[in-house]
Amino acid sequence: MMSPTQFARLVDRHGPALILYARQWCSTPEDVVQDAFVKLVAVREPPREAVAWLYRVVRNAALDAGKSARRRQQRESAVARLEHWFVEPEIDGLDADVAVAAVQRLPADQREVIVAHLWGGLSFEQIAEVAGCSASTAHRHYSAGLAALRQELGEICPTRLPNG
Amino acid sequence: MSDPLAERLSRFTPDAAGMDRDGLLFAAGRASAQSSRRWQVIAGLLAATQLLTLGALLFRPATAPSDPGQKVVAEAPPRVAPESLPSAALNRELRDLERDESSAIMLDPIPPDPPLRAFNTSAELPLN
Numbered sequence: 289m290m291s292p293t294q295f296a297r298l299v300d301r302h303g304p305a306l307i308l309y310a311r312q313w314c315s316t317p318e319d320v321v322q323d324a325f326v327k328l329v330a331v332r333e334p335p336r337e338a339v340a341w342l343y344r345v346v347r348n349a350a351l352d353a354g355k356s357a358r359r360r361q362q363r364e365s366a367v368a369r370l371e372h373w374f375v376e377p378e379i380d381g382l383d384a385d386v387a388v389a390a391v392q393r394l395p396a397d398q399r400e401v402i403v404a405h406l407w408g409g410l411s412f413e414q415i416a417e418v419a420g421c422s423a424s425t426a427h428r429h430y431s432a433g434l435a436a437l438r439q440e441l442g443e444i445c446p447t448r449l450p451n452g
Numbered sequence: 453m454s455d456p457l458a459e460r461l462s463r464f465t466p467d468a469a470g471m472d473r474d475g476l477l478f479a480a481g482r483a484s485a486q487s488s489r490r491w492q493v494i495a496g497l498l499a500a501t502q503l504l505t506l507g508a509l510l511f512r513p514a515t516a517p518s519d520p521g522q523k524v525v526a527e528a529p530p531r532v533a534p535e536s537l538p539s540a541a542l543n544r545e546l547r548d549l550e551r552d553e554s555s556a557i558m559l560d561p562i563p564p565d566p567p568l569r570a571f572n573t574s575a576e577l578p579l580n
Contacts, residue, residue, distance in 0.1 A: 292477075292481070295477070295480060296477060299473060299476060299477065300473075303468055303471055303473070303476075304465065304466035304467065304468035304471070305466050307466060307467075307468050307470070307471060308466035308467075317470075318468075318470040318471045318472070321471065322471070322472070322475070322476045322479065325476055325479075325480055326476075326479050326480050326483045327483075328480075329480045329481075329483050329484040330483040330484065372467045372469070373464075373466065373467060374464040374465060374466060374467055375464075375465040375466075375467050376463075376464055376465060379460060379463050379464060380460055380463075382460055382461075384464060387461060387464065406458060406461055406462045407462065407464070407466050434455060434457065434458055437457060437461070438455075438457050441457060
């Protein structure tokens with residue numbers, strides 16, 4: 289059984305990365321992450337690896353929420369709100385909006401591994417468990433995604449979007 | 453994480469401004485509380501007994517209704533001969549006593565002694 293202090297520490301440590309992870313698929317990542325944390329304390333037998341369990345629950349819920357949101361947007365044509373992925377506007381000359389745009393252009397499987405590994409701190413084994421693939425496949429997606437990002441950001445490294 | 457680009461990207465902090473941390477902790481606290489079903493079972497049983505009592509009260513077998521036009525006749529007390537009543541015996545004794553006294557007065561009409569007096573008001577009183 290997790291103590292309240294441990295739980296608050298888990299929220300503080302992994303909450304933001306989980307929100308970023310869920311943001312890939314849905315427009316309400318905060319709700320998805322909150323539901324996942326509530327589920328974690330409500331389960332009768334706590335999972336052995338709570339972090340990986342949280343990522344898996346968030347992934348499934350975000351995918352479902354994304355599908356529902358897409359259906360709703362088709363009906364309502366909702367106005368997309370500006371999403372901030374990161375707190376810092378730029379780091380070492382690398383603009384956050386440019387980095388976000390580059391990450392968003394990645395294929396979904398590569399983007400998922402990049403986000404989970406870089407900002408979630410998950411190992412490739414954990415990512416493989418969450419995403420339902422092998423660790424080597426996860427590593428391959430990561431390498432390919434990083435190469436694509438390097439090609440887009442590493443050489444040019446712009447501070448602003450060309451049209452922004 | 454030897455790649456410089458990966459190291460630079462990882463220094464970005466994910467934005468969690470939309471996350472209500474206090475609300476999340478509160479919701480988690482509520483979810484962690486085990487919901488005991490015992491009080492629900494007890495409350496259900498109590499409600500069932502109340503319903504049974506109410507049903508028994510409402511649907512109990514009806515008693516025969518009383519006829520409002522029926523007259524109630526009080527039974528007359530049994531007649532008793534006047535001689536057998538105690539008051540008649542007392543009256544008879546009183547009458548015998550009065551008869552005896554009147555006969556005694558007739559036999560000795562003068563009283564034997566004058567009635568007693570508290571003070572003698574005759575000349576025997578000394579005068580100053």
